[in-house]
Amino acid sequence: MKQSEPIWTRDFIMVVLINLFIFVYFYAFLTVLPVYTMQELGGSESQGGLLISGFMLSAIFARPFSGAVIERFGKKRMALLSVILFTLSSFLYIVIQDIYVLLGLRFFQGIWFSIITTVTSAIAADLIPAARRGEGLGYFAMSMNLAVVIGPFIALNLLDNISFTALFALFSGVVTIGILCTALVRIPKGNDRTSAVFKLSFSNMFEKGALRIATVGLFVSFCYSSVISFISVYAKSLGLIETSSYFFIVFAVAMMVTRPFTGKLYDKVGPGVVIYPSIIIFSIGLCLLAFTNSSGMLLLSGAVIGMGYGSITPCLQTLAIQASPKHRSGYATATYFTLFDSGIAVGSFVFGLVVSQTGFSNIYLFTGIFVLINLFLYTWSQKSALLKEEQNISIAD
Structure with a gap:
């Protein structure tokens, strides 16, 4: 191409x-x-x-x-x-x-x-x-x-x-x-093939090739759930409720500005060059949110989270599709979003239970540190994909 x-x-x-x-x-x-x-x-x-x-x-x-x-x-x-x-x-x-x-x-x-x-x-x-x-x-x-x-x-x-x-x-x-x-x-x-058979089996519910990268997506969305579920309540507790209405505007603008560059970088150099820095930037944004005490800091954290999180998610979805056979793009997409949506649902529930005991700042500090686990999970997912590719080459030879 x-x-x-x-x-x-x-x-x-x-x-x-x-x-x-x-x-x-x-x-x-x-x-x-x-x-x-x-x-x-x-x-x-x-x-x-x-x-x-x-x-x-x-x-x-x-x-x-x-x-x-x-x-x-x-x-x-x-x-x-x-x-x-x-x-x-x-x-x-x-x-x-x-x-x-x-x-x-x-x-x-x-x-x-x-x-x-x-x-x-x-x-x-x-x-x-x-x-x-x-x-x-x-x-x-x-x-x-x-x-x-x-x-x-x-x-x-x-x-x-x-x-x-x-x-x-x-x-x-x-x-x-x-x-x-x-x-x-x-x-x-x-690309629009139909099947005469409908079977309920693991392979007809999940795409194995997409599972590992979808696991990375699950942990990313788990941390992101703390933002989408509680940012307005957190801002209100800080007396910044008016500023919170601009949080997602700044968040979206940051994503729109960075995404064309990160997408091209992904295609030219590879996913790791985008994903590793983006995870770190996402972590920094969550930590900034934990220590927010002014409107400026709240909006800055929104911009940093937008750059980090906004670059990670399309890369992970692309990887899930690329790791799967072409005719199973639907299965790969379903697998990725099943785990991604589950991360948001579980995160919203868990953080909702513990926030009254720990406070919002500690929640965001925890997620800022915890999201770094994805550096290792992503490496694990790619090593597995590389090993599988090498095995396929040796079988073909």
Whole structure:
């Protein structure tokens, strides 16, 4: 593959837009659902949290099966079906007024969220030239990072100006556009195979080649969960709640500035040149957060975390796909996100249990040090991959 082959084709743009719309919806609802539960449905904070965790648990549960489902029915077909069902279920928020029925809807929607995010990542990998996959998947991942800012920003700014019904209708309209984008995507020939058999086995739930690098992703996301789950509460405890609204803006800008360079560096020099420094930078950002006592330090930590974490995650996803057979990109993506999502879920739960005893500063100091374990885990994953490659060469000889 020549380096000059384009990444930003029409089909790649469509896939990026699908991912952007889905994650804008996801992060917007992450912000407003607890408020809606308490203000409109008369629920408690714990019930609001249950609506969030129910969605995530559903997505994690469905993720290992999504690779097999995609292989059985095809990427294009499952992309279209999952986006349609996700969109249709989003309109039901307008009419449902019961918390427990809403919880069932969240669980149902989480299944299709899992399949959408798996299949779009797999399609994106198929559309990107192999020689530029690190750079291309970095751009693709930026759509998720932009959504972290766009979704909550729109939702919170409209919350006091329009009704929840209008807000739900607006975001349902956003994901409806995703149906059109999905219909327009063309998948390269040979990358949308279907299987006549659907078996529940380890190989049909996980891709062995992606497991080790996905383990690195699990430990990275475990540490990152302390940021995404508690940064606003931490900022409030420091009297910096107004500044916290800019934290993820700075975070996203830092990622967008560094990602084009790190993606190209990944493709030209190799993943280690990006991943090792990024882990260290991520660690520094978490430690800065632990010692934050001013608005400037809070925003600086957001920028440093954005540079570190934002460079690690697309590299790990790229490695998971590259470590797997080409026709199993769906399985590799599902394996990576199963462990990655599990890290966020477990981390949020664990840190939520211990924060009252330890305090936020100690949590961030712990994660800042603990994330360095990924230096050794990444080395372990690559040594294993190298050994396997050498064995395959010797067998071929």
